[in-house]
Amino acid sequence: MKIYRAWIYVVLSILLFSRTGNVHGVTQRSKVNNGEKFGRAPLLERFAWQKLDFSYPDERSRQLAIASGEFVPENALPVGIEIWRNKVFVTIPRWRDGIPATLNYISLDTNQSGSPRLTPYPNWIQNKAGVCGRGLTTVYRIHADVCDRLWVLDTGTVGLGDTTVQVCPYTLNVFDLTTDKILRQYRLRPQDINQNTFIANIAVDLGRDGCDDAFAYMSDELGYGLIVYSWQQNTSWRITHSYFMPDPLAGDYNVGGLNFQWGEEGIFGMSLSPISQDGYRTLFFHPLSSHREFAVSTRILRDEQLSQNSYREFQVLASRGPLSHCTASVMDENGLQFFNLIDQNAVGCWNSALPYSSANHAVVARHDDAMIFPADIKVNRGMLWIMSDRMPIFLLSTLNYTDVNFRILTTSVQEAVAGTVCDNTPWRFGGNQIW
Numbered sequence: 001m002k003i004y005r006a007w008i009y010v011v012l013s014i015l016l017f018s019r020t021g022n023v024h025g026v027t028q029r030s031k032v033n034n035g036e037k038f039g040r041a042p043l044l045e046r047f048a049w050q051k052l053d054f055s056y057p058d059e060r061s062r063q064l065a066i067a068s069g070e071f072v073p074e075n076a077l078p079v080g081i082e083i084w085r086n087k088v089f090v091t092i093p094r095w096r097d098g099i100p101a102t103l104n105y106i107s108l109d110t111n112q113s114g115s116p117r118l119t120p121y122p123n124w125i126q127n128k129a130g131v132c133g134r135g136l137t138t139v140y141r142i143h144a145d146v147c148d149r150l151w152v153l154d155t156g157t158v159g160l161g162d163t164t165v166q167v168c169p170y171t172l173n174v175f176d177l178t179t180d181k182i183l184r185q186y187r188l189r190p191q192d193i194n195q196n197t198f199i200a201n202i203a204v205d206l207g208r209d210g211c212d213d214a215f216a217y218m219s220d221e222l223g224y225g226l227i228v229y230s231w232q233q234n235t236s237w238r239i240t241h242s243y244f245m246p247d248p249l250a251g252d253y254n255v256g257g258l259n260f261q262w263g264e265e266g267i268f269g270m271s272l273s274p275i276s277q278d279g280y281r282t283l284f285f286h287p288l289s290s291h292r293e294f295a296v297s298t299r300i301l302r303d304e305q306l307s308q309n310s311y312r313e314f315q316v317l318a319s320r321g322p323l324s325h326c327t328a329s330v331m332d333e334n335g336l337q338f339f340n341l342i343d344q345n346a347v348g349c350w351n352s353a354l355p356y357s358s359a360n361h362a363v364v365a366r367h368d369d370a371m372i373f374p375a376d377i378k379v380n381r382g383m384l385w386i387m388s389d390r391m392p393i394f395l396l397s398t399l400n401y402t403d404v405n406f407r408i409l410t411t412s413v414q415e416a417v418a419g420t421v422c423d424n425t426p427w428r429f430g431g432n433q434i435w
Helices: 002-020 059-068 391-396 413-417
Strands: 044-049 080-084 087-091 103-107 139-144 149-154 171-176 181-187 199-206 214-220 225-230 235-239 252-255 258-261 267-272 282-287 292-297 315-319 326-331 336-341 346-351 361-366 374-380 383-388 406-412
Touching (some): 080 139, 080 374, 080 383, 199 267, 214 267, 258 391, 282 326, 336 374, 346 374, 346 413, 361 383, 361 406, 361 413, 406 413
Parallel strands (some): 267 326
Antiparallel strands (some): 080 087, 139 149, 171 181, 199 214, 225 235, 252 258, 282 292, 292 315, 326 336, 336 346, 374 383
16 A cells, blocks of 8 residues: 555656656756757656665664764765666765665665665675675675676775775675575686776676676776676676776866866776677777767677777767766667766767767756766666766765755656657657667
8 A cells, every 4th residue: 555655646746747847846957959959858856865874673773883883874975776676776885984785775665755764785794894705895886687687896995095995805796686695706806907996887798698698897997997707708807998098188077066176087987789780789988087988899898809909999989078077877778878967967868870979969857956966877667767966075075964965866768858869769760770
């Protein structure tokens, strides 16, 4: 009955938006411009928090954790999301003390909105920091594949910047989501990383030959490399390229009223195209401190030998234009790419049936309060999921914990692109795509 009432509430909220333009206080700032550059879809605020909280077994356990410093609510910042069936996963790095669990989830069976407490995944024990091989120390972004596996890279680090301590090796953990058991653990080789390595993003490439034909791509943001892991071979290799490096002219940022410089931020967001006729995908990627996108065929990445001597196989795409620093990106099965535009408090789109250029980009969601620093983005069953977390304010200033700081927003992909240049309906593009 509670779930039924929650769904009625969501439906009524959507109907209310169609009349007032507002759902849970989230109204998009963008307006239609010649039917091409801005989306009109409503943003639904699914979850929102002033501070994060956790589902302790009882209130006494929670109070003891706070008293001991094991849990410091003001120190928890969510950075990544993933959606699988009835779960929304939320990751929290251990940048500061008092983070009891780095990998968590929200049950959609019991939570449709509000500020739910997070449940550690797969349990409390396996979220203990520094228990190498048995516990998760720090997790950033994650990926659930169609084989019901959750790919989780544990960086093994505590702290951030000069305070970072490597308490465990970088370890790739792959969970069976149907049993909540670890299928495989793989420690990255010493030659896969360097003294500057900081890996925050992962993309998973499934080929035509089923679940064993899987590769993970991990972007080394500060070490300027790409680490490839082969599930079938159970081994990894590192790729270097100058396109993984930041643009020295793109290191200045203005987000949430703060001006700051992140000039060292290299390869960050990645998205994979649908499989093309040659049996491979295209990996699109971008440094965080850049306004450009780059691309390479997974035919190159999947072959260790080929990947080491393939400079010209990497492609430079056009600039997105000014104010286009991008965190995470994702591409759906129809070749629609969505990307977080942190300078604009917005999400952009590109239909890959068209050339990559700013003229072929559109803004599908924008909000100057609810979308301060969109940190992660996912597509699931035709819905776009966006996490915003005000990260620069958390790191460089002080969050106001009487205000809403963290949000998970959703909107329909079809509605988001309708009427924009990204719309891939047959009457706009003849149904032709490049994949």
